Amino acid sequence: MPIFRRRRAVQVRPQSKSQITVAGLSIEVTRKRMKYLRLKVSPPNGDVTLSAPHTATNKEIEAMIRARLDWVIEQQQDIRSQPQTPAPEFLHGDSQRVWGALKTITITRGFNHNRVSLQDDQLQIICPAQTTTQERSQLIDQFYRLELNRALPALIEKWQRIVGREASFWGIKKMKTRWGSCNTQRARIWLNLELAKYPVQCLEYVIVHELVHLYEANHSPRFYRLLDTFMPGWQRWSATLDGQHHEER
DSSP states (O other), X not given: OOOOOOOOOOOOOOOEEEEEEETTEEEEEEEESOSSOEEEEETTTXXXXXXXXXXXXXXXXXXXXXXXXXXXXXXXXXXXXXXXXXOOOOOTTOEEEETTEEEEEEEEEOSSOOEEEEETTEEEEEEOTTXXXXXXXXXHHHHHHHHHHHHHHHHHHXXXXXXXXXXXXXXXXXXXXOSEEEETTTTEEEEEGGGGGSOHHHHHHHHHHHHHTTTOSSOOHHHHHHHHHXXXXXXXXXXXXXXXXXXXX
């Protein structure tokens, strides 16, 4: 009689964060389950972060950073040379993007209603007279979340069928440096709330990108071959999102 042995549970080491200074640069290092070192320079201040496998030594990390110093400085200079966009206040007459189209904000005073809706080319905010910028921002975030929740079920069904992989969980949250993330061990995928600002094809690209990670955890040549197979022309939508986040793959 054959004997079937129970697999030992694989313990996943938790992520850990630390700071390292190289050539005067303060860099946040995140150690997690991955194969390769990945360096990022993020707007608006040119902050430098590095993701590394748990097994990477400080010496290896420092060597990688020193080898890419010219690239880091170039990216920081590019970011800092860009005109600084003032933080939006979401006032009457301001503009806000929804699915790639520019909408004019109109504010209607309401006593018992706090909501945002689309009216042709206008993004109508109904709110009390004394709302703060933060409160209006939260209302628009709620609107974006509703838009994504309406769009996602059909798109997820479509692309899971095409890619041949299914996520166990889909979530939406605000992310500063990533359009999406995938926990490949648990097949959990998160999408950036701000994708509702861009053409729907950008959302589809991020969905496919994260689903392909369920085949290939890293951005390897195989990863991009699969991406080409499932979504030819994905580069156009990746380029539309490019410039918001700077990453050295």
